[in-house]
Amino acid sequence: MSILHLATLSPFIIALTIPFIYSFTKKRHIGWYILLVPIVLFIFFSQYIPQLSQGITILSEVQWIPSLDFHFSIYLDGLALLFVLLITGIGALVVFYSIFYLDKNKENLHQFYTYLLMFMGAMLGIVLSDNLIVLYVFWELTSLASALLISFWYQRDQSIFGARKSMLITVFGGFAMMAGFILLYLEANTFSIQSLIGQADTLVASPLFIPAMILVLLGAFTKSAQFPFHIWLPDAMEAPTPVSAYLHSATMVKAGIYLVARLTPVFGVATSWVWILMIVGLVTLTWGALCALRQYDLKGILAYSTISQLGLIMMLFGIGSYSMNVRTFDEVNLYATSMTAAVIHLINHATFKGSLFMTAGIVDHETGTRDIRKLGGLLSIMPVTFTISLIGLAAMAGIPPFNGFLSKEKFFTSLLTISEMPIHDSLGIMIPLIAWLASIITFVYCAIMLFRTFTGKFEPSNYSVKVHEAPIGMLISPIILGILVVVLGVFPNLLVPYIIEPTVASILPAVDREAVNIELSLWHGFELELFMSIGVILIGTFLFIKFPSIKKKSCWLSRERESLHRVYEEGIIGLDRSAKWMTKKQITGSLRDYMAYMLIFIIGIVAYAFIRSNSLAMSMEGMSPIEPYTIGLIALLVFSTLTMPFMKNRITLLINLGVIGLVLSLLFTLFSAQDLALTQLLVETVTIILLLLTFKYLPAFKTEKRSKTKKSVNIILSICVGVGVFLLGVSAILFNGDHDFTPVSQYYIENSYELGGGTNIVNVILVDFRALDTLLEVLVLGIVGLAIITMVKHRMGRREDV
Numbered sequence: 001m002s003i004l005h006l007a008t009l010s011p012f013i014i015a016l017t018i019p020f021i022y023s024f025t026k027k028r029h030i031g032w033y034i035l036l037v038p039i040v041l042f043i044f045f046s047q048y049i050p051q052l053s054q055g056i057t058i059l060s061e062v063q064w065i066p067s068l069d070f071h072f073s074i075y076l077d078g079l080a081l082l083f084v085l086l087i088t089g090i091g092a093l094v095v096f097y098s099i100f101y102l103d104k105n106k107e108n109l110h111q112f113y114t115y116l117l118m119f120m121g122a123m124l125g126i127v128l129s130d131n132l133i134v135l136y137v138f139w140e141l142t143s144l145a146s147a148l149l150i151s152f153w154y155q156r157d158q159s160i161f162g163a164r165k166s167m168l169i170t171v172f173g174g175f176a177m178m179a180g181f182i183l184l185y186l187e188a189n190t191f192s193i194q195s196l197i198g199q200a201d202t203l204v205a206s207p208l209f210i211p212a213m214i215l216v217l218l219g220a221f222t223k224s225a226q227f228p229f230h231i232w233l234p235d236a237m238e239a240p241t242p243v244s245a246y247l248h249s250a251t252m253v254k255a256g257i258y259l260v261a262r263l264t265p266v267f268g269v270a271t272s273w274v275w276i277l278m279i280v281g282l283v284t285l286t287w288g289a290l291c292a293l294r295q296y297d298l299k300g301i302l303a304y305s306t307i308s309q310l311g312l313i314m315m316l317f318g319i320g321s322y323s324m325n326v327r328t329f330d331e332v333n334l335y336a337t338s339m340t341a342a343v344i345h346l347i348n349h350a351t352f353k354g355s356l357f358m359t360a361g362i363v364d365h366e367t368g369t370r371d372i373r374k375l376g377g378l379l380s381i382m383p384v385t386f387t388i389s390l391i392g393l394a395a396m397a398g399i400p401p402f403n404g405f406l407s408k409e410k411f412f413t414s415l416l417t418i419s420e421m422p423i424h425d426s427l428g429i430m431i432p433l434i435a436w437l438a439s440i441i442t443f444v445y446c447a448i449m450l451f452r453t454f455t456g457k458f459e460p461s462n463y464s465v466k467v468h469e470a471p472i473g474m475l476i477s478p479i480i481l482g483i484l485v486v487v488l489g490v491f492p493n494l495l496v497p498y499i500i501e502p503t504v505a506s507i508l509p510a511v512d513r514e515a516v517n518i519e520l521s522l523w524h525g526f527e528l529e530l531f532m533s534i535g536v537i538l539i540g541t542f543l544f545i546k547f548p549s550i551k552k553k554s555c556w557l558s559r560e561r562e563s564l565h566r567v568y569e570e571g572i573i574g575l576d577r578s579a580k581w582m583t584k585k586q587i588t589g590s591l592r593d594y595m596a597y598m599l600i601f602i603i604g605i606v607a608y609a610f611i612r613s614n615s616l617a618m619s620m621e622g623m624s625p626i627e628p629y630t631i632g633l634i635a636l637l638v639f640s641t642l643t644m645p646f647m648k649n650r651i652t653l654l655i656n657l658g659v660i661g662l663v664l665s666l667l668f669t670l671f672s673a674q675d676l677a678l679t680q681l682l683v684e685t686v687t688i689i690l691l692l693l694t695f696k697y698l699p700a701f702k703t704e705k706r707s708k709t710k711k712s713v714n715i716i717l718s719i720c721v722g723v724g725v726f727l728l729g730v731s732a733i734l735f736n737g738d739h740d741f742t743p744v745s746q747y748y749i750e751n752s753y754e755l756g757g758g759t760n761i762v763n764v765i766l767v768d769f770r771a772l773d774t775l776l777e778v779l780v781l782g783i784v785g786l787a788i789i790t791m792v793k794h795r796m797g798r799r800e801d802v
Contacts, residue, residue: 078502287499
């Protein structure tokens with residue numbers, strides 16, 4: 001195992017030590033020790049920046065299950081490094097912030113940091129894994145860890161509700177994504193992402209390509225809160241603010257973005273990929289911005305703004321993917337600009353949104369509320385918090401000289417390239433127009449959040465605590481992020497050669513790097529993008545001034561919760577009702593009903609297998625003649641079996657059962673299966689003795705009255721089971737289908753002596769080839785024996801009490 005593997009797994013390893021560390025550090029905040037993990041990882045991975053900036057990639061592989069092509073492969077390139085630095089860098093700031101935000105005397109900090117490290121490790125595993133199966137394992141770990149973090153304050157019903165909601169939606173997407181990975185494997189015969197990229201040109205012609213793409217996108221859309229799967233993110237705001245700042249602004253919601261970026265070289269060759277990302281991103285961008293206007297909670301506004309910004313990034317990835325479908329140098333440069341804008345905004349969003357979540361947490365922590373209807377006038381009391389919020393909100397609104405302005409300008413440039421695509425002229429105008437209007441709405445809710453919180457008259461009666469500025473420890477992390485917002489805006493090319501260029505090259509490996517011209521500047525001259533930005537500011541300011549009157553007149557804006565949440569809640573209620581109905585139908589207390597359900601399922605599976613393998617194509621050629629006495633024994637067996645349902649006496653039933661057993665023993669003997677015949681005789685003898693011993697304790701024999709429907713079902717099931725067992729028994733001998741089936745017994749015959757070291761095939765199968773089965777069977781028998789002993793002792797104890 002390489003040092004990269006150890007670095008990836010180190011958060012899990014440290015998480016295992018937290019209970020021991022916590023027991024020795026109760027006097028100090030355990031966060032100080034946890035802080036070392038992201039800091040060390042950030043420094044460790046930063047040393048790879050010079051290598052990766054030169055186009056070098058690193059691959060390290062550990063064998064896991066080679067026969068299934070499962071390998072723990074670490075692949076480090078520009079894209080992976082960008083996300084690793086975000087995960088560890090923002091992670092370090094969040095841990096530092098949490099030390100002052102969470103009280104060590106009131107919170108279960110050992111649990112909190114265990115979940116946080118578990119999430120950090122899972123995110124590192126996602127972005128560094130080259131094997132799709134390993135990626136999926138880490139993917140689901142993020143869903144589990146995030147649910148645990150969202151429900152950290154489990155005493156609150158809303159926390160549990162939000163955790164369950166995020167878990168159900170993201171795990172559903174994860175299952176869909178897993179199905180897409182399997183479809184890719186069926187076509188490419190590999191789970192390696194880099195191998196899939198190498199086969200992209202051939203994969204696109206496969207009939208499984210589009211289904212795999214849609215399933216993978218379902219996973220990406222659910223994790224990155226794209227419409228209509230975004231509804232889990234607002235309810236996830238019940239988590240502590242450090243969790244929101246980490247998971248829901250910089251890491252977890254970016255996992256879907258990462259998946260899209262990583263698999264763009266595989267799916268980007270299809271124009272359907274381009275349009276799905278563009279349309280879903282546009283709808284998410286617009287819908288998230290509109291819903292943010294309806295919110296009164298600071299974290300609610302930030303939640304919907306996150307949804308909107310993720311839609312913007314997804315849309316940019318869609319436009320940028322079109323560069324893989326053009327050939328000329330100028331066209332590649334035109335559309336690759338969108339990919340550059342997506343990467344830049346990915347970084348910018350992590351900085352300004354992380355700082356905004358932290359300032360929202362500070363406001364909540366120091367005032368006791370996040371409701372903007374109660375807030376106001378905090379500028380004079382919390383000037384540092386106001387300054388950080390001003391920088392973050394200005395960046396999100398796209399105002400210079402902050403970094404958000406750079407990516408917003410690039411976004412407008414990308415919108416203008418849509419008209420160059422081979423689409424209808426109306427779409428070429430409508431898509432950029434809608435996206436531009438969404439940017440105006442973004443400006444409006446940023447202004448609402450800033451001015452409603454910090455300006456106006458301060459009313460002490462609105463607060464349950466004495467309002468004051470946050471302690472310096474809680475301010476350091478958002479201050480650092482605010483400084484990054486300013487520095488990356490004033491010096492826009494600071495990260496270009498080291499982070500942005502290697503990242504874009506990783507997403508578009510087949511595109512000529514010289515064609516991707518990355519040049520950032522705050523001033524581009526009097527171009528259309530500048531006038532679009534000026535329009536956003538002017539129209540946004542006008543709408544902000546008029547917003548109170550607009551909201552009063554609009555019924556839609558006055559409702560804080562969107563209707564899609566109700567769709568989810570009704571769906572959960574319907575699922576619960578259907579589960580209760582199904583349980584009521586199945587769990588009837590009748591053994592007959594249980595057996596009927598099982599047999600219906602088995603019959604369906606067997607029938608499908610017969611039809612699929614054409615097993616009904618049987619030939620009697622080469623069969624030995626059947627002797628008359630054999631036919632007579634079979635007829636006696638059939639007759640005895642058919643008469644059993646009509647017998648009214650237990651003794652008669654027992655005699656008939658014995659006859660059936662003896663006839664089977666004779667048939668086994670005739671067909672040279674003496675061991676089976678002897679076993680059958682022993683079983684019959686023991687069974688009859690046991691049944692005779694129980695007769696004394698059995699109640700009077702009663703025939704259960706059943707409806708005609710149940711009787712008909714019983715008859716049909718009996719016939720189907722009988723015919724099915726008969727066909728299973730003879731199909732292996734008489735099969736004449738298209739497939740050449742080799743009996744498994746042949747393997748045992750050939751390998752029992754060589755591999756098992758025994759001449760008795762049955763013994764070797766039991767103790768060697770099926771040793772685990774035998775062990776578990778013995779375990780089951782042991783459990784049954786203990787249960788019998790317990791029941792006997794209980795019965796004897798009751799008698800003694802009497």
